[in-house]
Amino acid sequence: MSIPLTLLGLLEREASHGYDLKREYDALFGRGRPLPYGQVYSTLARLARDGKIIAGEAEPGSGPERRRYVITETGATEFEQWLTEAVPPEPHLQTTLFTKVVLALMLGRDAHAYLDTQRLAHLRRMRELTDLRRGGEIVDVLLADHGLFHLEADLRWIEATSGRLDQLAAKVRA
Amino acid sequence: MSALIEARDVTLAFGGTPALRGVSLAVDAGDIIAIMGPSGSGKSTLLHCLGGILVPDAGEVWLDGRRVDTLDEQRRSALRRDVFGFVFQFGQLVPELTAEENVALPLLLGGTRRAAALAESRSWFARLGLDGLQRRRSGELSGGQAQRVALARGLVARPRVLFADEPTGALDSLTGEQVMNLLVDAARAEGTTVILVTHEPRVAAYADRQVIVRDGRSSALTVERVGS
Helix, strand or coil: CCHHHHHHHHHHHCCEEHHHHHHHHHHHHHCCCCCCHHHHHHHHHHHHHCCCEEECCCECCCCCCECEEEECHHHHHHHHHHHHCCCCCCCHHHHHHHHHHHHHHHCCCCHHHHHHHHHHHHHHHHHHHHHHHCCCCHHHHHHHHHHHHHHHHHHHHHHHHHCCHHHHHHHHHC | CCCCEEEEEEEEEECCEEEEEEEEEEECCCCEEEEECCCCCCHHHHHHHHCCCCCCCEEEEEECCEECCCCCHHHHHHHHHHCEEEECCCCCCCCCCEHHHHHHHHHHHCCCCHHHHHHHHHHHHHHCCCCCCCCCEHHHCCHHHHHHHHHHHHHCCCCCEEEEECCCCCCCHHHHHHHHHHHHHHHHHHCCEEEEECCCHHHHCCCCEEEEEECCEEEEEEECCCCC
16 A cells, blocks of 8 residues: 555545544554554655645644645646556465465475465454454445455465475476 | 364265265354365265264264264254254255245244244344245245345254355355355354355355365364454
8 A cells, every 4th residue: 555645645635634634544544554643744744855745834723733735736647647557466475375385395395284374374364354344334344355355366376276286396396 | 161063083985985084073052163175075075964964984973962973864854953954055945835934944844833933934034134025936036035045944943053055155245245144143143053164265254263174084274263
């Protein structure tokens, strides 16, 4: 998740204070991982430095200093471009899984046992996400679905690989 | 705590082909467990042995401290009718009967009078979002509706154990999800133990515990629910 671009997106809708940006970010995207204030302000400072947003004057009032941030043309263009381009379809996890399986076979370790351990870790996570989506709000349901479908794809790969370990072993030990 | 239902070293072959090669599994009362595994792994055969549909060649099946694999067919039939409920992949409703008669069937077979059985049957329709469908026949129900009727039939006699064999296998994912939510909610409310067979991880994720069967053997690796 790109935090700078997400904040730009929120600012594209309307100019906002750091505090409100954080609150909105947490409500929609945080899901148990709220954005630390420090990170909000350092990200906003970088965006301002790069000319993607402009920080308004400090507003008087009690409590911490408040500034309103406004997106610039440069920021809006970058956000627009990011929004419409495909996310690189990188199967990171599978790559790591694959590397571990190949190395295990190459070194004469128990690749089946590793795949079983991975399978259980995936199933455990799927159960947590299923709990989250049962009775959850639509945002939780859709985010959990995204995770569930990805985990399920990995599990299919684990299943297929389990069934072909002998073939793979012959190849990597050749 | 001793298990409500348990398979001990169960072996079964069809002709010369081994389906189960010494499977052990213990399920506590009120638990929802998922038996997973690829096609042909023996997971449905294990469910049928636990549910008294098949008799193992060797090994034992226990229910609530009583050995049940040694019972004769008549007693196992009574067990299936009075203590167990079943839901299969395709609802397997009786086409000549209305939905409410289908749901009432286990009660009627158990000797409940027709009016009482139908009244009990009807109480499940609202609960499973089936209101208005009581008089429909299975041909007039969608796949998801038929499967919910089958679920009501599996639960109407308040079984101690509900066996569900690929209960969402014939449904699209949203409908399957709805059936699983209803199944889990109803089982929890009734305190019913559920033994679910599925090859779909998304369905298995509803269970408290998952057991993997491969080549007729249950994996020692099971996933326990953490923190509940």
